Amino acid sequence: MRTKTTLLAAILLISSTIWAKPTPEEGKTIFSTRCAGCHNVNKVLTGPALAGVDQRHTIEWIVNFVHSSQTVVKSGDKAAVALFEKFNRIPMPDHPDLTDDNIKSIVEYIKSESAGAAKQAVAVKDVDKPSESLSSFFSPGIILTFVVLFALLVTTILFAVRVKSLEREILKKKG
Numbered sequence: 046m047r048t049k050t051t052l053l054a055a056i057l058l059i060s061s062t063i064w065a066k067p068t069p070e071e072g073k074t075i076f077s078t079r080c081a082g083c084h085n086v087n088k089v090l091t092g093p094a095l096a097g098v099d100q101r102h103t104i105e106w107i108v109n110f111v112h113s114s115q116t117v118v119k120s121g122d123k124a125a126v127a128l129f130e131k132f133n134r135i136p137m138p139d140h141p142d143l144t145d146d147n148i149k150s151i152v153e154y155i156k157s158e159s160a161g162a163a164k165q166a167v168a169v170k171d172v173d174k175p176s177e178s179l180s181s182f183f184s185p186g187i188i189l190t191f192v193v194l195f196a197l198l199v200t201t202i203l204f205a206v207r208v209k210s211l212e213r214e215i216l217k218k219k220g
């Protein structure tokens with residue numbers, strides 16, 4: 046019984062980590078406490094406006110830059126050096142404690158706040174709603190959860206059958 050409970054707990058844990066995608070909501074919280082002092086999505090402040098940042102750089106670049114912008118600048122990365130010069134050589138502070146997923150969620154938030162993206166989102170909602178909700182229903186997380194639960198069910202049934210036949214054998218031997 047205990048092994049089964051452990052197994053079930055493990056499955057729940059695995060499926061919940063798959064479910065926990067970086068969300069714009071989480072990004073918004075981090076952005077407003079850690080980034081909004083210097084950045085706005087659509088306006089230039091001390092730092093550049095961040096709208097479209099995911100199109101200017103790869104996600105790896107953004108993660109590295111947020112972790113330690115000066116490391117990227119000093120590595121000679123052309124885009125980083127140009128930005129640093131353009132923004133009066135103000136070094137962006139390091140945020141080494143943010144995880145990759147934290148930073149991805151900030152990027153999700155930036156996407157959801159970009160002026161262009163807002164219009165696109167409305168258009169997508171109007172046109173594609175049924176297929177969109179269908180595809181999000183069949184997300185990898187849910188499919189995996191179903192597969193795992195199904196496998197668990199089959200194992201349990203097989204186990205029960207095996208116990209029954211063992212029981213019968215024992216009874217046969219006795220009788």
Ligand code: HEC
Nearest residue numbers: 079080083091092093111114128129132135136137140151
């Ligand atoms: C003290 C001000 C400051 C804070 C706080 C700050 N930044 Fe910056 N950021 C800058 C400046 C200035 C630049 C321009 C590059 C440079 O000077 O190094 C920049 C550049 C960037 C870039 C590159 C933008 C582009 O257009 O290519 C990204 C991405 C970025 N910051 C993300 C963030 C995130 C995410 C946070 C919060 C976790 C944050 N920044 C917090 C000042 C700041």
